Amino acid sequence: MMKKKPAGVLMFLLVILKVLGTAEACRCTASGCFCIGRRLTSVPQDLPTTITELELGHNQITILSQSDFSRYRSLETLELNNHISTVNGQAFYHLSNLTTLRLSGNSLTILRPDMFVGLGNLEELWLDNNDISDIQAGTFNPTPQLRLLYLKYNKLTTLRSDMFTGLGNLERLSLENNDISTSDIQAGTFNTTPQLIYLYLYDNKLTILRSGMFTGLGNLQGLSLYSNEITDIQAGTFNPTSQLRMLDLYNNTLTHLRSDMFTGLGNLEYLHLGYNDITDIQAGTFDHTPQLKKLALYNNKLITLRSDMFTGLGKLGGAFFLRNNEISDIQAGTFNPTPQLRNLYLYNNKLTTLRSDMFTGLGNLERLRLYNNNISDIQAGTFNPTPQLEWLALFNNKLTSLRADMFTGLGNLEYLNLNNNDITDIQAGTFNSTPQLRYLYLYNNQIQTIPSNLLTNLMQLRELRLSNNNITTFPFEDL
Numbered sequence: 372m373m374k375k376k377p378a379g380v381l382m383f384l385l386v387i388l389k390v391l392g393t394a395e396a397c398r399c400t401a402s403g404c405f406c407i408g409r410r411l412t413s414v415p416q417d418l419p420t421t422i423t424e425l426e427l428g429h430n431q432i433t434i435l436s437q438s439d440f441s442r443y444r445s446l447e448t449l450e451l452n453n454h455i456s457t458v459n460g461q462a463f464y465h466l467s468n469l470t471t472l473r474l475s476g477n478s479l480t481i482l483r484p485d486m487f488v489g490l491g492n493l494e495e496l497w498l499d500n501n502d503i504s505d506i507q508a509g510t511f512n513p514t515p516q517l518r519l520l521y522l523k524y525n526k527l528t529t530l531r532s533d534m535f536t537g538l539g540n541l542e543r544l545s546l547e548n549n550d551i552s553t554s555d556i557q558a559g560t561f562n563t564t565p566q567l568i569y570l571y572l573y574d575n576k577l578t579i580l581r582s583g584m585f586t587g588l589g590n591l592q593g594l595s596l597y598s599n600e601i602t603d604i605q606a607g608t609f610n611p612t613s614q615l616r617m618l619d620l621y622n623n624t625l626t627h628l629r630s631d632m633f634t635g636l637g638n639l640e641y642l643h644l645g646y647n648d649i650t651d652i653q654a655g656t657f658d659h660t661p662q663l664k665k666l667a668l669y670n671n672k673l674i675t676l677r678s679d680m681f682t683g684l685g686k687l688g689g690a691f692f693l694r695n696n697e698i699s700d701i702q703a704g705t706f707n708p709t710p711q712l713r714n715l716y717l718y719n720n721k722l723t724t725l726r727s728d729m730f731t732g733l734g735n736l737e738r739l740r741l742y743n744n745n746i747s748d749i750q751a752g753t754f755n756p757t758p759q760l761e762w763l764a765l766f767n768n769k770l771t772s773l774r775a776d777m778f779t780g781l782g783n784l785e786y787l788n789l790n791n792n793d794i795t796d797i798q799a800g801t802f803n804s805t806p807q808l809r810y811l812y813l814y815n816n817q818i819q820t821i822p823s824n825l826l827t828n829l830m831q832l833r834e835l836r837l838s839n840n841n842i843t844t845f846p847f848e849d850l
């Protein structure tokens with residue numbers, strides 16, 4: 372229910388608005404005026420001069436001049452999403468108390484050093500969704516307090532080292548969705564923004580990350596580089612960004628990871644490398660990222676996982692994404708360096724045989740996804756190294772028979788999904804080692820006979836699915 376304003380207040384407001392002659396265009400409160408979508412072609416000059424907020428979005432203003440705001444010197448927030456193509460020199464000269472300026476969605480093309488003069492207290496500047504192709508040297512010198520600068524969805528192709536001077540307090544710089552290419556980021560571009568915490572460069576045209584690109588970013592914590600065309604990362608590129616926590620390289624075209632690519636990232640916790648074309652990872656690549664907690668390598672072209680690939684990942688805990696590769700082999704000891712891992716995603720690969728040396732080292736693993744592979748055999752003792760496993764998904768594989776030695780070591784397993792295999796035969800004692808099993812799924816197989824003691828040990832079982840089989844002998848009279 373809408374709250375009804377007392378009639379007295381409404382009358383009072385109407386009187387004020389009438390007196391000021393802005394009843395048509397603006398709705399004013401004690402502190403601000405809201406003139407949104409009123410077909411204004413210029414800034415109204417008859418508003419209370421004491422307002423601290425002015426919203427002029429979605430009008431038809433095309434030019435801003437110094438006289439437009441000279442009456443409103445108390446402004447702290449100004450919203451100007453219009454069709455502005457021209458901002459005359461010193462247009463904001465009198466707005467020394469302004470902290471937020473929104474110029475999103477206009478038609479600005481070039482930013483000049485006389486544009487933001489006077490904005491000594493500005494903290495947030497929104498310039499996204501314009502047609503900005505250049506930022507002249509010194510443009511931001513007048514705005515030393517700026518913390519957030521949004522330049523996404525523009526037409527920048529080049530970043531020069533004189534573009535961001537004056538931004539000594541900047542914490543967040545958004546440059547995503549431009550046309551910035553590698554060769555056009557000058558070395559030292561970010562030397563003038565030492566307080567930057569987040570840098571967004573995704574959806575650009577970067578091809579190579581060069582070692583001089585990120586100098587000066589000693590406080591950076593998040594770097595988004597996804598959906599570029601990055602094929603290589605030069606040695607030492609991240610040496611200047613030792614505080615980085617999150618590095619997102621999703622959807623690029625990296626093919627080989629080298630051990631010198633991630634040096635300097637001693638504090639990195641999250642590394643996203645999904646949707647690249649990675650076929651190989653050099654030994655020791657992750658030795659430089661010992662704090663990594665999450666690693667995404669899904670949708671790549673890995674074929675063999677080697678025992679030297681994941682050294683250094685001793686803190687990897689939450690999840691390790693290896694789904695959608697072409698993995699047909701996992702060498703003995705591959706996961707020995709990742710003892711903290713709890714979730715391992717290996718579905719949509721080409722595994723055929725699970726060997727007893729594949730999952731050694733995974734003493735804390737809780738969930739293992741192996742569905743959509745081509746697994747036809749599981750060697751005795753394969754799961755002995757994973758006693759904490761609660762959840763094992765093996766559906767859509769090629770298993771033909773279940774043996775009593777396949778699931779040993781799984782004393783904590785609660786969920787086992789074997790749907791859509793070619794299982795014809797279940798040996799007696801197959802589930803003797805899994806007394807905690809609650810959910811056992813076996814549908815869409817070709818099981819003919821259920822051994823009479825199948826469930827003897829499964830005191831916790833809540834759900835057993837056996838439909839779509841060829842069962843002729845069914846031993847459970849009690850069910």
Ligand SMILES: *[C@@H]1O[C@H](CO)[C@@H](O)[C@H](O)[C@H]1NC(C)=O
Pocket residue numbers: 444445446468
């Ligand atoms: C600017 O802000 C300061 C501090 O809040 C205040 O004292 C001053 O009156 C403001 N200036 C104007 C023109 O409102």
Ligand SMILES: *[C@@H]1O[C@H](CO)[C@@H](O)[C@H](O)[C@H]1NC(C)=O
Pocket residue numbers: 574598599622646
């Ligand atoms: C990858 O980025 C390209 C643009 O560079 C985009 O067109 C495509 O949709 C993205 N793909 C994914 C899977 O995000």
Ligand SMILES: *[C@@H]1O[C@H](CO)[C@@H](O)[C@H](O)[C@H]1NC(C)=O
Pocket residue numbers: 721723745747
């Ligand atoms: C699965 O393995 C069989 C041989 O065991 C092979 O013929 C088949 O192509 C494999 N299928 C896939 C999808 O890899």
Ligand SMILES: *[C@@H]1O[C@H](CO)[C@@H](O)[C@H](O)[C@H]1NC(C)=O
Pocket residue numbers: 795817840841
């Ligand atoms: C299972 O039964 C279907 C029809 O009910 C039959 O076509 C199929 O050959 C049987 N499979 C086995 C392994 O007996």
